[in-house]
Amino acid sequence: MHKARQNPLHVAAAHGALILYCVIALFPVFVIIINSFKDRRSIFREPLSLPNAESFSLIGYQTVLEQGDFFLYFQNSMIVTVASLFFILLFGAMAAFALAEYRFPGNTIMGLYLALGIMIPIRIGTVAILEMMVATGLVNTLWALILVYTAQGLPLAVFILSEFMRQVSDDLKNAGRVDGLSEYRIFFSLVLPLVKPAMATVAVFNMIPIWNDLWFPLILAPSEATKTLTLGSQVFIGQFVTDWNAVLSALSLAILPVMALYVIFSRQLIRGITSGAVK
Amino acid sequence: MTALSLRGLNKSFGTVDVIKDVNLDVEQGEFTVFVGPSGCGKSTLLRLIAGLEDATSGEVYIDDNLMNMTPPAKRGIAMVFQSYALYPHLTVRGNMTLALKQEGLARKVIDERVDEAARMLDLASYLDRRPAALSGGQRQRVAIGRAVVRQPKLFLFDEPLSNLDAALRMNTRLEISTLHRSLQATIIYVTHDQTEAMTLADKIVVLRDGRVEQIGTPLELYNHPANQFVAGFLGSPAMNFFPAAQLGSEHGTIAGIRPEHLRVDPDGPLQGKVIHVEKLGGDTNIVVNLSDGPNITVRLFGQHAHAANDDIKIGFDRSHMLVFDAAGNTITSAA
Ligand SMILES: Nc1ncnc2c1ncn2[C@@H]1O[C@H](COP(=O)(O)OP(=O)(O)OP(=O)(O)O)[C@@H](O)[C@H]1O
Ligand SMILES: [Mg+2]
Numbered sequence: 001m002h003k004a005r006q007n008p009l010h011v012a013a014a015h016g017a018l019i020l021y022c023v024i025a026l027f028p029v030f031v032i033i034i035n036s037f038k039d040r041r042s043i044f045r046e047p048l049s050l051p052n053a054e055s056f057s058l059i060g061y062q063t064v065l066e067q068g069d070f071f072l073y074f075q076n077s078m079i080v081t082v083a084s085l086f087f088i089l090l091f092g093a094m095a096a097f098a099l100a101e102y103r104f105p106g107n108t109i110m111g112l113y114l115a116l117g118i119m120i121p122i123r124i125g126t127v128a129i130l131e132m133m134v135a136t137g138l139v140n141t142l143w144a145l146i147l148v149y150t151a152q153g154l155p156l157a158v159f160i161l162s163e164f165m166r167q168v169s170d171d172l173k174n175a176g177r178v179d180g181l182s183e184y185r186i187f188f189s190l191v192l193p194l195v196k197p198a199m200a201t202v203a204v205f206n207m208i209p210i211w212n213d214l215w216f217p218l219i220l221a222p223s224e225a226t227k228t229l230t231l232g233s234q235v236f237i238g239q240f241v242t243d244w245n246a247v248l249s250a251l252s253l254a255i256l257p258v259m260a261l262y263v264i265f266s267r268q269l270i271r272g273i274t275s276g277a278v279k
Numbered sequence: 280m281t282a283l284s285l286r287g288l289n290k291s292f293g294t295v296d297v298i299k300d301v302n303l304d305v306e307q308g309e310f311t312v313f314v315g316p317s318g319c320g321k322s323t324l325l326r327l328i329a330g331l332e333d334a335t336s337g338e339v340y341i342d343d344n345l346m347n348m349t350p351p352a353k354r355g356i357a358m359v360f361q362s363y364a365l366y367p368h369l370t371v372r373g374n375m376t377l378a379l380k381q382e383g384l385a386r387k388v389i390d391e392r393v394d395e396a397a398r399m400l401d402l403a404s405y406l407d408r409r410p411a412a413l414s415g416g417q418r419q420r421v422a423i424g425r426a427v428v429r430q431p432k433l434f435l436f437d438e439p440l441s442n443l444d445a446a447l448r449m450n451t452r453l454e455i456s457t458l459h460r461s462l463q464a465t466i467i468y469v470t471h472d473q474t475e476a477m478t479l480a481d482k483i484v485v486l487r488d489g490r491v492e493q494i495g496t497p498l499e500l501y502n503h504p505a506n507q508f509v510a511g512f513l514g515s516p517a518m519n520f521f522p523a524a525q526l527g528s529e530h531g532t533i534a535g536i537r538p539e540h541l542r543v544d545p546d547g548p549l550q551g552k553v554i555h556v557e558k559l560g561g562d563t564n565i566v567v568n569l570s571d572g573p574n575i576t577v578r579l580f581g582q583h584a585h586a587a588n589d590d591i592k593i594g595f596d597r598s599h600m601l602v603f604d605a606a607g608n609t610i611t612s613a614a
Contacts, residue, residue, distance in 0.1 A: 169362055169364060171362045171363075172362075172364045172366070174326070174329075174331050174351075174358070175360060175365075175366070176366075177331060177350075177351045178329060178331070178352060178356065178357065179352065179378035179381060179425075180351075180352030180353075180378055180381035180382065181352075181377075181381065189368070190366065193367070194367070
């Protein structure tokens with residue numbers, strides 16, 4: 001941005017608004033993290049104060065880590081999230097490319113059909129999905145979750161990606177064809193790199209709901225071996241007593257991997273959101 | 280051997296007919312230019328030749344072989360696109376070698392061809408750069424280099440100069456013309472710029488609404504246009520058109536005279552007011568509003584002191600007059 005176009009008042013106002021939004025958005029996270037380092041009494045007595053020498057305690061983390069399966073839950077969540085994202089991006093991009101690139105009868109109808117999934121929440125079909133999983137013997141496997149999340153993420157992925165793929169220059173794809181590249185190479189090595197920002201956007205939008213989901217793990221894969229982190233953390237929440245130290249510690253730990261994934265995608269994401277707006 | 284033949288070529292997108300019954304022969308080594316207004320189907324015709332679109336009907340022959348079912352990479356063509364279409368993730372060398380690697384040529388042959396092309400197009404110092412780090416003119420040369428290394432039977436250029444500034448366009452035009460001579464290549468070149476067409480072509484194909492209006496050498500088309508469209512499209516400033524009766528022609532409905540065939544003449548039959556004067560240095564173009572008719576342009580050689588609002592009289596030589604019938608076709612032996 002040029003100095004000449006900056007009005008200090010506007011800049012201050014914009015920053016003020018953004019900082020305010022940041023504080024509001026981050027406040028719950030902040031509270032969770034500070035309280036995860038306090039003993040039970042201080043959590044209830046002074047929930048907003050920072051941990052000090054007196055109230056500092058790692059009891060929550062200790063409980064979580066001693067609850068031996070925690071790492072397994074962690075691993076399950078990671079596998080499910082990463083695998084689902086991989087399939088959503090791969091199949092979503094391929095379907096989007098076909099819809100955007102090839103003229104065939106029923107192209108529009110197919111696009112609308114695929115987009116329909118955006119409007120219909122997949123949870124409506126839970127009973128049918130459960131029946132199918134039982135029939136195929138996939139209950140209590142991570143595959144059950146991966147398949148469901150892939151199905152859940154595909155409609156929006158196809159919708160967003162096909163819009164971006166339409167914008168990739170025809171000349172570039174045609175140059176590839178004249179040079180003898182197969183359609184697969186055109187897709188993977190010419191088109192995909194150019195829609196990276198859109199892929200990152202799709203990845204981030206899908207990642208968080210998958211990571212946080214409680215519904216499908218509870219229904220499709222509640223066994224000890226396949227519990228996800230969100231489901232696993234529920235053991236600390238009892239009907240009568242809740243081990244708040246452990247819950248808060250588990251939540252704090254659960255933030256870490258999502259943050260790592262987000263950092264990976266965010267550079268592309270920011271470029272995607274601002275592309276066209278900022279040039 | 281004809282390098283390219285098109286036989287009864289048609290192309291429709293849905294119900295829209297974009298190319299209508301095109302027949303054309305291009306000889307070995309010929310520089311052929313497709314020219315026509317925007318949207319007339321030039322690029323579509325080029326893509327049909329390249330195999331990037333399937334013809335609705337008709338045949339495409341390259342070197343006398345029917346190509347309708349041959350994929351683009353196997354047609355022995357190379358194409359230069361309007362938007363350069365360089366591969367952004369590859370270096371200049373990578374861009375030029377990709378197709379050769381796909382063909383499975385030996386490493387040594389590939390290197391030789393790239394070096395040769397780089398020398399010819401003055402690209403040697405950029406070979407390891409990415410396209411993003413090149414200027415428009417350099418990108419264009421890389422795009423041409425990518426076509427040259429393939430040693431195709433047929434070069435296809437789709438408006439390769441339209442993104443360059445005027446000076447660079449002139450240079451690159453010269454380069455392409457030199458390239459044509461040194462490679463003795465057969466080239467099909469698409470443009471909507473009639474100057475480019477006139478300066479480069481051995482043979483011009485004028486297209487309108489997907490139909491071939493006329494085929495011929497630049498001067499044939501300039502001197503003997505088949506119809507009013509071709510007459511008006513080629514030449515700059517464009518030909519002046521009058522109701523035939525105004526010029527005293529006994530047949531035809533419309534008469535045309537090129538601006539350079541009009542002259543300022545105190546005894547001339549046409550009179551009007553100067554409304555604009557373009558002083559180009561070498562030439563002077565005067566736009567005159569005739570008192571009983573259209574605006575016309577008079578092109579004078581050298582520098583002349585005319586000004587807007589001057590009254591002026593214009594004369595002309597009837598032997599340079601073209602006469603068209605009501606349908607716009609040229610009536611031969613106009614007099
Ligand atoms: N994929 C397509 N679907 C439908 N119509 C198309 C398609 N491609 C081109 N057309 C139409 O075909 C006509 C010719 O297009 P083409 O690109 O060949 O024009 P052109 O002569 O190259 O024009 P320009 O000089 O502007 O590049 C246009 O009217 C265009 O709208
Ligand atoms: Mg075009």
